[in-house]
Amino acid sequence: MGKSDVAQPSRTQITRALLTLREMILSGAFAPGERMVELALVERVGVSRTPLRLALAELEHEGLLRGLDGGGYVVREFSHADIKDAIELRGVLEGTAARYAAERGAAARDLRGLRSTNAAIRELVHRADYESFERYVDLNECFHTRILKIARSPLLERALEGIVSLPFAGASAFVLAEAELPESREILVVAHRHHAGLIEAIERRQAGRAESLAREHARIALTNLEIFLSHKEVLARLPGASLIAPQAARQPEPA
Amino acid sequence: MGKSDVAQPSRTQITRALLTLREMILSGAFAPGERMVELALVERVGVSRTPLRLALAELEHEGLLRGLDGGGYVVREFSHADIKDAIELRGVLEGTAARYAAERGAAARDLRGLRSTNAAIRELVHRADYESFERYVDLNECFHTRILKIARSPLLERALEGIVSLPFAGASAFVLAEAELPESREILVVAHRHHAGLIEAIERRQAGRAESLAREHARIALTNLEIFLSHKEVLARLPGASLIAPQAARQPEPA
DNA sequence: CAGCCACATCCTGCATGCAACAATCCAGCC
C-alpha cells in the first residue's frame, strides 16, 4: 500500500526478477533445498544474470533462500517451529509497536482512523462470502499498519518488515482461507475484540496492556496454524505451502 | 564466532568491499548524506563495480546506507531518537531471548557457561586499564551471545543481528570508552548484577523476570549514551560518531 | 573390490563495455 512498486511491475529488471522469483518460490515451482542455478533462471525469468543475482541476494535477506558456503543459493525449508517462532516474534514486535503508541501517545485523528477501520472490520466478521474475506484481509493489514505508524519508530518498521516477509508470518496469512474452514470463523470475533482493546489501551496510555494484548492477538495465528495443519488439503492452496517441512521424523520439542 | 570471515579478510571481493566500506563509513570517511558514487569507490576500495554494488546493497540492509529513488546510495544520518530506538529495540529482542531461554529451559552446561563468563566479568569490573576493558567487551559480547544461543530461535538471532549491526546499538557500544569516563564506571557493577539476575531467572524458569531484566539491562546503554553526549570530545573517538546528527535546531521532516 | 587421483564439467565470481536516465548548465527567446 505504502510502496508503489506493484503499479510498475517491471520498472527495473531487479524488481521484475524479484517479483517473479518470489512468486515462483511461493507457488512451489522449486522444491525446498533445490539449488537456484543462475543460468537456468535467466531463461525462466527473462532477465540477465546481473539483476538476477541482486534479486537472489534480496530473497536471501527475506529468508526465502539460503546461501551456500561455496556460493549459490538453495530454497529454504521451514519447520513448524520456524513458523511458530515467526508468529511469536511478530507478536513481540507488534506488542512493542502498541506499547510505543500508548507511551508516545496517538493523535485524535489516528485514533479515529483505527476506530473506523475496526468498525469496517466488524461489518465483515459475520459475512461468509469470499469477497468479504478479501476485504477483511485488506482492512486487517490496514489496522496493523496504522498502529505501526502511530508507534513512530522507523527501526521497528524495518524489523517487522523482515518478519512479515516470511511466509505464514504475516498478520493475515491464515485469514483468507478461513472462509473455507467454518470452525475458525469465531476467531474473527476474538480478533475484532482484540483490536477494540488495543484502541482503548492506546487511548488511555495503558502501555503494558497494549503490549500484552498485541502479543496475544498475534497468537491467534498460532491457533489458525494448528487448524490448518490438520486440514492439509486446504493448506496446500496457500502460497508457500510447499516450503513447509513435513513433521515426520522431526524430533518433536513441546514448548 | 560462528562465522569465519574475519580470518580471511578478502576471501571474496564482496566481503573485501564490504569490510572496507563499513570501516570507511564508520571512521567518518564520508559525510552523512554524501552520495556513494560507484566509480569513485572503485578506486578507493580496489574492486570492480559488480562486487562493490553487492556490498552497497548489503550496507543498505545493515542500515548504514540509504537507497535513493533515482538509484544510488547516500550515507545515512542517525538522530538521537534513532539510537535510542535501536537500544530499546535491542532490549526488547534480548528480553525475548531471555524469556525463551527461561521458558524452553537451559542445559546445565549452558548455565555453567553463563556463570563462568560472568565470573570472569566480575574480575574485571574494578580494573581500570584499557586492556581490561577490551577483555570486558569480549566477555560481554560472549555473555549476550550465549543467552541468544540458549534461546534456540534462529529467527530471533537474525532479527537481533539486524539491530546490533547499527552503530551504537550493540551491547558493548559504549563500554570501551568508559575507561576514560570514571563517572560511568559503577555502571559496570550494575551490569554484572543484571547478568547474575538473568542467570538466576533462566535457571528458575522465571520467564517474565528474565525478559524485563534483559530489557532493563539494555537500557544501561541509554544511560551511557546520555553520558557520552555530554562529553563530545570522547564521543568523537567512537566509530560512527560522524553519523550522528547534531541535535541543534534541525528541521525534522517526517516522511 | 575399494580407494585415490586426475580429468572434465558445471557454476559462480568478477570485470568491463554499452545504453538509458537524471541532473545540470548554458544559451536563446519571450
Add this chain to the structure above:
DNA sequence: GGCTGGATTGTTGCATGCAGGATGTGGCTG
C-alpha cells in the same frame, strides 16, 4: 531579466565474456 528548451556530462542499470573453483565421475592402482 526570467524562463524554457536543449545539449552535455555524469551516474547507474544491464548484459556478456572470461577465469577460477567446486563437484562429480571415470579409470587406474593397490
